[in-house]
Amino acid sequence: MNKEKRTEIFKRFQQANPEPKTELEYSTPFELLAAVLLSAQATDKGVNIATRKLFAIANTPASIAALGVAGVEGYIKTIGLFRSKAKHLVQTAEILRDQHNGEVPADREALESLPGVGRKTANVVLNTAFGQPTMAVDTHIFRISNRTGIAPGKDVLEVEKRLLKLVPQEFMLNAHHWLILHGRYVCKARKPECTRCSIVDLCEFKKKTT
Incomplete structure (x- = not known):
């Protein structure tokens, strides 16, 4: 061509x-990161249904970490692979809380070091949350x-x-x-x-x- x-x-x-715009619902870079992490092998519609309930209770690294894996599972069990996704989301939240002052880094290497975050997820966050091409x-x-x-x-x-x-x-x-x-x-x-x-x-x- x-x-x-x-x-x-x-x-x-x-x-x-x-x-x-992305069809995933979010209001902060962390909410976007969480939604994208949960979206593997799931529809955006299904993720949005789950995150509306989850984010109403916990939508920051500290609050997700405090909720714990079992707590997160209760909100996302309608999504495929919810157990491993809950584990990765809580681990990611703990790292952001402890190593990044609760902020999502606008850096590919730092993003890809997070549990469950691969190149595609990092690219979505860099593009959609931080305006990187x-x-x-x-x-x-x-x-x-x-x-x-x-x-x-x-x-x-x-x-x-x-x-x-x-x-x-x-x-x-x-x-x-x-x-x-x-x-x-x-x-x-x-x-x-x-x-x-x-x-x-x-x-x-x-x-x-x-």
Whole structure:
């Protein structure tokens, strides 16, 4: 895919949704970190249902740590893998409380050192909470990047690096949100809805649906 076509794709995304937001509900960097940590193999809707109850009781590192693993489990048991997620969230809260003055660090290395926080989670927090132009490649972005030809790659890290290199800088801050939303609601995994796609004429996917 050439630069002109890629630029036009993101122009259209921007025109349709000038200020895209994550669908996870949060009000602080820690709430976002907690929600993203809980979101693996779960829907944003399911996470939001759980965190509304959890955050009403505990929404800081100190209060989550005080709640403890069993306490957190009681609020998130509707989410898949809730036991391991509760353990990681409490461990993360304790580290933030004890080593970072209760604040979420705006630093990749520090974030990735937290229990249950991998590269994708760190990228989401850096981008969404701190406005850094990172690219959190989930299954939607991996699929879209390969299917459309925007930034094909054999694994998530390769796709991330190619997107960071190829997405025009003026669109980088919001690109990750646009791609996720496009993959979630239009360019779906099983059957992309090409008939209502805003970039269908630019996409290089050969087996378009009609």
